[in-house]
Amino acid sequence: MRWSNAFYIASFGILFIGCVPKISELPKDSKITLALEETSEQQVQKNWWKNFNDPNLIFILQKAREYNSDLQIAQTRIQQAMGILKIAKSTLYPSVNITMSPQYTQNMLTPVFGFSTPIGMIDPTLNISYDFDFFGKNKKERKNKAYQAQAIIAQSIATKISLDASVAKTYINLIALKDKLSILQNTLKARAIELDIAQSKSKTGYSSQYDEQQAKIQYEATKAQIAPTKLSIEKTQNTLEELTGINAKELKTLKSLNQINEPILPKKIPSSILRNRPDIAYAEFELAASSEALAKARANFLPDFNLIANLGVAAFTDFFDTAGHIFTGAIGASILAPLFQGGKLKGEFAVANAKRDEAAYTYKKIVLNAYKEVKNAQASIEWLKDQQLSLQEEHKAALKTLQYAKGRYKDGYSSYLEVVDAERSLLDLEGQIITLKTAYIESLINLYQSLGSGFNIEEVKLPKEGKKEKKNAK
Incomplete structure (x- = not known):
């Protein structure tokens, strides 16, 4: 009889296992091949902003990390993910509950001295249940939540890195605008002097009114650029105030971009460094989580085995302190097997399979985008460096040209228009130098x-049990 029962149980299990769908492999077109160095001794410094040797930038970045709402939201999401993981981990242990229904009644059938007899009763019951998880459903659920928690931690680090870059580039842009304003103000002073000279020469007849008008046009054109530049500075300061919480008027910066130290970066990018991006780590954990979700959806076709136990006691007492108790208890097992759910399990499996494939394609997309960003940044650095060298040589030539033009105009060999052209070219070059310097540092x-x-x-x-989740995002 025992062998017969075992045979029926085994046949029952084989029947359900035969109905379980197979998990397909990842799509072949989701695989990635990149031409990168496998190994390299070069590493990226973690606190890269220190390489710029600017204490003001370091202070602003620290304030931004403490103040920024996106980082604060990221912390709450980590806490939420860890809470969800704890819920999933609870299936490792039995579920224990206690129920109690105190009662106070009067028995109308046995009156004493003309009154009914009051009886007090209490029946605490201990309920224990445990899921054996023979097919690993709960285990797969725990892994899914663990991977999702790690993905959220990686996402929070990516948010922090993005914030650092945004604050740093805004800070650099603010210094560049101040450089531009300084050039315009110095140029305006020079134009004011030149306008006075042109007006004086025009009155004495040494030059025509045309030169005077040209000098006035150049003065007003330079002056017109100052107001928009000041407005841009104010807007950039307001942006930094929003990011850091520091009052715009209290923001301190370097006086010029020339004071910024330019760090040396690795020329060869090994694949190990490229993989160490939080967004790529996020995509990897999401892919792992979706794979576990798919495995759980497959396991849902299989039955659940649960152990159930009830232990209790019923105690009572009456008006005359007569007391008694009765012990109660039961133990059993339950098997919950899906027979017919109108295609629900197959639909859930199809959804989980599609999400797994989507995660694979998302991983591919993020890696390819990371590779593109690295290549673009490297190309920008090389191109901008060459452009800077060319502009510096052109700037030197423009300075000499302006000196010659002023000398020729002073000696009466040329008109003021030649000076205007030379000054315009010099001012344009100085603006381009600032723009290229800014773009280079941003690269x-x-x-x-x-x-x-x-x-x-x-x-x-x-995090290990007992440690705060906040430590994971630092």
């Missing part, structure tokens, strides 16, 4: 960001 920041800013996959380890 350095972009490269740091595209390389993950020194991120390491070890940073997304789940």
